[in-house]
Amino acid sequence: MKWISSLDNDSADTVALLGGKAFALVRIQRAGFTVPESACLTTAAYEHFLEVNGLREKIQIELSRKDFNDMRWEEIWDTSLRIRHLFLSTPVPVDLVTEITEYFSSSLGLKELAVRSSAPDEDQSGSSFAGLHASYLNVTGIEQLLLHIRKVWASLWSDKALLYRQELKLSVSTSSMAIVIQKLVHSDTAGVAFTRDPLREDRMVVEAIYGLNQGLVDGEIEPDRWFIDRKSLQVVEHVQMAERKYELAVGEEGVSLVELDAGKKETSPLTALQLTALTKSMVALEHSFGQPVDIEWTWAGEMFYVLQVRPITAAVSGDNKDQRAWYLSLHRSYANLLILRESIENHMLPAMESEAVMMSGRDPKLLDNDELAAEIRYRMERSSHWSKVYWDDCIPFAHGVRLFGEIYNDLMEPDDPYQFVGLLCGEQMLSTARNSMLQQLAEMLRSSPENLAVVKSAGYSAVTDKNFKEKFAELENRFGNFFTGEMENEQDRDDLIIRVILEYSRLQDERPAAGMREGQKRQEQEKAFLQRVREANSKFDGEKLLSLARASYRLRDDDNIYLGRIEQQLALAVTEGRRRITDIGDSQLQITTPDEIARLLDGEEVLLHGPASQENITPMSTVSLVRARQLTGQPASRGVARGKARVIAAPAEMADFQIGEVLIVESVDPNMTFLAPLAAGIVEKRGGMLIHGAIIAREYGIPCVTGVSQVTSYITTGDMVTVDGYLGIITVDKT
Amino acid sequence: MKSNDDLFQEIKQVLDSQRLAVMATERDGHPYTSLMAFAHTADLTTIVVATGRATRKHMNLLGESRVSLLIDTRTNSESDFHAAAAVTVIGNASEIEDGEREKYSALYLSHHPYLEKFLQSPSTAMFIIRVRHYLIVNRFQHVMELHLTDEMDIFT
Numbered sequence: 001m002k003w004i005s006s007l008d009n010d011s012a013d014t015v016a017l018l019g020g021k022a023f024a025l026v027r028i029q030r031a032g033f034t035v036p037e038s039a040c041l042t043t044a045a046y047e048h049f050l051e052v053n054g055l056r057e058k059i060q061i062e063l064s065r066k067d068f069n070d071m072r073w074e075e076i077w078d079t080s081l082r083i084r085h086l087f088l089s090t091p092v093p094v095d096l097v098t099e100i101t102e103y104f105s106s107s108l109g110l111k112e113l114a115v116r117s118s119a120p121d122e123d124q125s126g127s128s129f130a131g132l133h134a135s136y137l138n139v140t141g142i143e144q145l146l147l148h149i150r151k152v153w154a155s156l157w158s159d160k161a162l163l164y165r166q167e168l169k170l171s172v173s174t175s176s177m178a179i180v181i182q183k184l185v186h187s188d189t190a191g192v193a194f195t196r197d198p199l200r201e202d203r204m205v206v207e208a209i210y211g212l213n214q215g216l217v218d219g220e221i222e223p224d225r226w227f228i229d230r231k232s233l234q235v236v237e238h239v240q241m242a243e244r245k246y247e248l249a250v251g252e253e254g255v256s257l258v259e260l261d262a263g264k265k266e267t268s269p270l271t272a273l274q275l276t277a278l279t280k281s282m283v284a285l286e287h288s289f290g291q292p293v294d295i296e297w298t299w300a301g302e303m304f305y306v307l308q309v310r311p312i313t314a315a316v317s318g319d320n321k322d323q324r325a326w327y328l329s330l331h332r333s334y335a336n337l338l339i340l341r342e343s344i345e346n347h348m349l350p351a352m353e354s355e356a357v358m359m360s361g362r363d364p365k366l367l368d369n370d371e372l373a374a375e376i377r378y379r380m381e382r383s384s385h386w387s388k389v390y391w392d393d394c395i396p397f398a399h400g401v402r403l404f405g406e407i408y409n410d411l412m413e414p415d416d417p418y419q420f421v422g423l424l425c426g427e428q429m430l431s432t433a434r435n436s437m438l439q440q441l442a443e444m445l446r447s448s449p450e451n452l453a454v455v456k457s458a459g460y461s462a463v464t465d466k467n468f469k470e471k472f473a474e475l476e477n478r479f480g481n482f483f484t485g486e487m488e489n490e491q492d493r494d495d496l497i498i499r500v501i502l503e504y505s506r507l508q509d510e511r512p513a514a515g516m517r518e519g520q521k522r523q524e525q526e527k528a529f530l531q532r533v534r535e536a537n538s539k540f541d542g543e544k545l546l547s548l549a550r551a552s553y554r555l556r557d558d559d560n561i562y563l564g565r566i567e568q569q570l571a572l573a574v575t576e577g578r579r580r581i582t583d584i585g586d587s588q589l590q591i592t593t594p595d596e597i598a599r600l601l602d603g604e605e606v607l608l609h610g611p612a613s614q615e616n617i618t619p620m621s622t623v624s625l626v627r628a629r630q631l632t633g634q635p636a637s638r639g640v641a642r643g644k645a646r647v648i649a650a651p652a653e654m655a656d657f658q659i660g661e662v663l664i665v666e667s668v669d670p671n672m673t674f675l676a677p678l679a680a681g682i683v684e685k686r687g688g689m690l691i692h693g694a695i696i697a698r699e700y701g702i703p704c705v706t707g708v709s710q711v712t713s714y715i716t717t718g719d720m721v722t723v724d725g726y727l728g729i730i731t732v733d734k735t
Numbered sequence: 736m737k738s739n740d741d742l743f744q745e746i747k748q749v750l751d752s753q754r755l756a757v758m759a760t761e762r763d764g765h766p767y768t769s770l771m772a773f774a775h776t777a778d779l780t781t782i783v784v785a786t787g788r789a790t791r792k793h794m795n796l797l798g799e800s801r802v803s804l805l806i807d808t809r810t811n812s813e814s815d816f817h818a819a820a821a822v823t824v825i826g827n828a829s830e831i832e833d834g835e836r837e838k839y840s841a842l843y844l845s846h847h848p849y850l851e852k853f854l855q856s857p858s859t860a861m862f863i864i865r866v867r868h869y870l871i872v873n874r875f876q877h878v879m880e881l882h883l884t885d886e887m888d889i890f891t
Contacts, residue, residue, distance in 0.1 A: 054813065626880070
């Protein structure tokens with residue numbers, strides 16, 4: 001099979017060989033339109049690359065690490081990142097390099113090329129999945145061309161594609177990717193045209209911007225929009241979507257946003273004459289393709305080019321349960337992330353902080369029953385309000401880390417696809433600041449053996465040291481009590497923290513967070529990255545991007561702690577409420593909801609549900625026959641550790657944690673990360689490289705494996721476990 | 736959590752799909768492996784093998800009843816690394832007594848009808864292996880154990 005097709009008018013190559021986009025280019029030429037000078041790297045070239053390098057099985061192993069149905073969206077992103085890294089770190093076979101070099105040196109030239117995905121399945125599936133695969137503009141030189149070819153190939157396995165794998169029938173054995181390589185057109189005006197408005201059958205839609213079309217396709221630039229009557233071909237309406245500010249222009253390497261000159265800002269990107277010509281072309285192309293189409297077009301001087309034509313297909317809607325659209329919306333643009341950051345740092349977090357402080361000023365113990373019921377309801381409402389804000393703003397903001405990771409990997413081409421995390425961690429995080437305070441308190445105890453002995457036997461009430469008491473109060477003030485809601489009595493809660501501090505006091509030496517230890521290394525990495533951003537003429541400002549990514553990484557942890565403080569205030573009020581209700585059995589009272597407690601306080605009759613409604617994650621005692629020997633997950637922090645397992649099912653159990661144990665948990669809650677300095681390793685059922693357990697483990701340089709299905713069911717406290725943070729494996733020795 | 740039954744079915748599927756097992760025996764501390772036709776009971780408690788009486792493995796089995804078998808679904812292709820499953824069996828072998836010979840012959844021949852002559856020869860000995868533990872590996876490095884006894888250590 002041929003690796004390169006010249007896409008001539010009389011080409012007989014199939015869509016399976018050329019992919020949808022390249023196949024359409026042949027049809028567009030036959031319809032009498034000009035397309036940019038193009039060639040196609042066929043699916044046979046992709047297959048050759050896979051075959052020679054034995055990549056099929058490597059992709060298969062990545063894809064079958066875990067059942068897709070058990071994967072969270074973050075884990076799918078991780079899988080995609082690893083596959084992409086596999087492609088980028090694998091060379092294009094020499095025979096293919098020779099053919100590409102010879103062909104493009106003589107025909108298109110190796111300068112200013114556009115490298116676009118052309119998947120055979122993408123446009124055939126009956127649904128449109130815009131933006132699944134990658135395209136790159138202004139690629140120059142054979143090295144860059146080969147790199148971008150591999151990036152486009154890898155995008156067959158993008159996280160979006162994996163999310164829609166069933167609809168796409170994505171499979172290692174049958175899916176393939178061709179690539180359109182074109183001479184880049186320096187366009188003055190470009191846009192997208194729909195010969196039928198997806199929302200109204202009687203209209204056409206034209207969208208236009210100044211500069212390169214990618215600005216519109218990527219959603220970075222708001223277009224001017226025209227609605228045109230399909231019968232009369234007259235303009236019905238012209239809408240300027242937003243102020244015209246920028247255009248995407250060809251830079252030295254890649255493309256960059258450039259501010260429009262004053263004249264362009266005031267003038268619509270299409271003249272009336274151009275619009276009429278475009279409308280006629282739309283009619284002709286719809287006729288030629290035999291169905292309504294969407295068209296990417298561009299004008300360079302007097303020349304009109306058609307870049308791409310596809311049938312208009314129904315957008316993927318999905319039912320209400322389909323959360324994938326929401327997941328996809330998490331892919332935020334750089335500009336959008338900057339706005340989110342401003343709002344989170346300057347408005348949201350301070351507001352959460354002041355609300356928590358205000359709540360802590362109203363002691364539930366001092367309220368009468370009616371007031372307490374009202375207070376519980378108020379705190380419930382605030383807690384659910386902030387929780388919604390958290391989902392709407394904070395989780396999408398975490399995408400800043402992903403955006404940074406992708407840009408970093410593209411520019412730096414590191415051996416380890418998670419090297420970028422080294423640049424982000426080590427920031428002063430609330431959790432590491434809190435752990436430092438715990439270490440200081442432990443040091444105070446350790447320096448006075450008699451004090452230590454007294455506290456050990458009698459708990460917090462035996463503390464006489466004024467400095468210690470002040471520091472302890474400061475800890476609770478700043479971070480709340482990690483055991484809030486577990487114990488009714490404040491004294492008991494303080495004793496639990498004392499147990500944690502006593503365990504900290506047994507640490508041989510202070511364990512500083514890794515970022516602090518490796519400051520020098522981090523500085524060098526930062527310098528190298530910033531220099532590369534400048535050299536590459538990236539459209540990003542390296543320092544601003546890094547600052548955004550660090551904020552995103554830090555807030556991933558911190559925002560949860562802020563939310564945790566509000567939830568703690570709710571828990572305090574609920575605990576007080578439970579204490580006052582004396583006419584209901586303890587076991588039933590434990591499972592009442594905050595709302596039920598409030599109603600009971602109001603004197604209402606409440607029908608309580610049985611304990612069956614409570615989630616139970618304790619191991620099934622009936623299963624003595626099945627044991628796990630090796631469980632696999634994702635390696636999230638490097639290293640190997642062996643130790644006794646400590647499975648934490650309820651917050652109060654955190655106080656039992658001993659130095660050198662391996663923390664095994666459904667998901668590490670940020671309020672739980674104080675265990676990290678004590679732990680030999682962390683194993684989490686929840687998956688992802690950027691979840692709290694993984695972040696804190698990397699901070700302290702301890703091994704961590706995440707995404708281990710059912711780990712809390714298979715491992716019990718006391719089992720000896722080995723955590724392999726290089727390969728993502730937990731080995732269990734039952735005792 | 737995977738139930739006994741799920742894991743049982745996974746192991747059974749591997750055994751049902753295969754005709755041959757690698758059996759490890761031992762003499763004077765030295766391991767020795769042989770490729771064996773096998774049959775298993777539906778409840779997975781028992782595996783039947785047959786061997787010539789003059790063989791080393793036969794002699795080994797008479798000296799040490801503890802054996803291990805490997806049964807796997809590999810196809811000797813690249814895809815084995817993500818798709819193949821392997822079952823390790825730990826158990827004790829004993830020669831079949833006359834009273835049970837007919838029952839186990841029928842089981843063995845239902846799996847391997849072409850071995851009738853071999854099985855009926857007086858020079859062939861039949862052994863049953865009472866399984867104590869199964870270990871199954873899939874997804875490259877995911878390992879689960881099904882214990883048919885309550886021993887914690889599979890090497891006791």
